[in-house]
Amino acid sequence: MSASHTARFANFFSALFTFIIIVKFSSNYSTYAWIIGSVFILFDFFISYRNNTPIFPELNWSRIKLPLAGYLVLYVSILLASVFTFDISNIKLCLVFLKFSLPMWFIIYLNGKFNATNGILTGITAGSAVISGLGLYQWITHSVPENRIYSVFTPFPNMFGTMLILLLPFLFYTLFHVKKKSCKAIVLIVIAGMLISLLGTNSRGAVLGLAAAGIVCLVAIFLSALKSHTLSKKIILSMFSMLILSCSALGYMGLINHNRFGSFSNFNNGEERVLLWKASYHMWQDHKVLGIGFAHFNEAYYSPQYHPAEGKEKNLGVPHSTPMHFLACTGLIGLIGYISHLATVIITLFKSLVTKHNKVISIVFLGAFTAFTTQGLIDMSITSKTPAQLYFLLFGFFLSTISRQK
Template identity: 25%
Template sequence: MKFLNINWGSRLAAVVVVWGATAYHYINTGMSISMIAFTLFVIAYALKNHAIPKVTLHKNILWAFVVFYACLFISTLFHLDNTGNMYGGSYSFLSYVMIPLPLFMILYIGWEHDIRKTVCYTFVTIGYAICGYGIYEYAAKHMERLDSFYTSPPHVGIMMDVFIPLTIAFICYYRDNIFHLAVMSVLLVLEAVTLVLTQTRGAMGALSIAIFITVLIFLFRNQIAMGKTRRRLLGMGAGLLVVLALLCSLRFGIHDPYRMQGADRPFIWKSSYHMWEDHKLAGVGLNGWKNAYDHKYQLEGSREFKKNVHAHNTWLIFLSTGGILAFLGYNAYLILMGMYFWKRIRIYALNPFSWCMLAVFLAFVLNGLLDETFSSTSFGRLYYLAFGITLLFERWDTLHSEEKRV
């Protein structure tokens, strides 16, 4: 039976893992279902007497994880009076450890089985569902901002910071297949419309600047292989994207001075900074931010008091909750990962997935100035899923290239 075949099992498990990493806000058990599917695949893989896949990651990635989580763990040791800082809290050491799970699950499943098309089709289907339903709901209900299956427009906006670069990579990779090219090109348009309709200015600005920087680096590294006209067109297109994002940001906030000033962000940033001033080495505890903001550090004039609020800044959430230890760990993580992505585009200079992931990484770093990205469970899972997908495409391309040489 085909469904008992390990190849079919790997495809089914991949579908569930990809879906689970995107389902956080409309079904809270999405990731749990993914983990169950992955566990069943691992058991089936072992029963078939297959050797454990020897998944390898670049040393920069491994060191980034080691340094980051070591700093988080040490800072947590100062707050063991509240077990929620270690496990069980909205923010805890264990919750941070589990954020990269989609990366390792998708690599384990696809390391020895070519699941690239399955992953691509699943991702594209989810993209169509999010964008299609979101645009339909926005038009039918005359909504002010699009939120699709999710309760928050910014959530969908930040998701598009991952979906759009990955869709562009799929378009470049499958450009010789007319059907794939048409389907993914339409999806790219829908994703751009979705991003605009969410009116998420931070996501639009971060993505446009990230793409602009990525294009400039690409043009610099491939200036000999590309004609002058093509280089100019790409550069002008990237610059135009930044200008359009700026104009959209002004358009969405021009009638609301409160929003133009960043809404409650200045209040929350000050509160987070004051938390760190009082607890410089290890912060208030990974799970202590919400409780601390609702009480001692809530500033007069804030509209988000006792609401489902967050720090609106990835650096500040680590600084306030984990102190200097977590802050240094996060910065070390960014530096090591940045070095990895730089090496990656040098080795795989013509692989679209290398450039795609560089753009996603830059977008998350930039958007982290205004919202939580790497510290967010939902966004982090999606980021690491995309990371794993791009690594699989590079791995199988490398294997096929080596086979052709032989």
């Protein structure tokens, strides 16, 4: 089989893999993505061996060694914290979290070796169309509790909102990537559906994440144009779009908060998450180095030692804040690992933004990363299966793109 035929297969499999990671009727559906991925890799190993060609992608690893080191520090740190609690349930849950990141490696392999950009963007567009379409159907038919969209793919509106804000920057990237006007029109319709679906989730964290992404991308685009001494119509349009998006998102978040609490002054008294964060901090104070273990947060929170008298919600198994989750469950060791991941990604993005070839994909992933990290401050991110798998898939797309450039 020729290299061109194999590349077409790679784009097809990457589209299918990406689509399944986005669209799944239960968490078990990701198994199908792994079956598809394994079939292609075995097939490619055979073709590469028969044609006597390199099996693994030939990337410029020096460009991505820093974020990969940060990724390694993250998972080694939480594994160490879990191991030294001498509790097998903590270790098992840590390995589950590690498994969430596997899409990154599959996409690095596919996109790094075959340039599967078209396939990945096709999967993103098709998957986004399905989840936003069904989400809008729920909203229109009032078939969900409190009329908050959560789609049929995620159990909570906030989780669905997280997926939407991760995908939106890459849909804008697709809009500029495709050439046909008919394709651009389809992508625009999907973007509109995604934005309306996001409003329907009433997720403050997701809306805040989108607003932060818009502001950060606006600054990045402006500084990039300033550095290159170019201010084209496309750049001006992009900056204006980011400004409108951010202002609209911030205004809508304020409206959600007002409808729920009446005023920001009532937030502290009416929000259970504040109680969760305070309890998480107290857990860390008693277990500063290793934390209480991922498997025991629910047990600890509802114990007389940590459960606040004002707490009303039941079965809260996480603190609804990624930094507090690492701090309470893995102590300083895990929190240092999480911060290492964030820091190495930020440094890599900064380096990529100043290069000529990687600028666009870097701004796109900067938007997704900012939205995801901001949302993670008041909800869950890389320790939640569905959004974590999607985040690492997009992270792998970014890493393989910037390391593939000559």
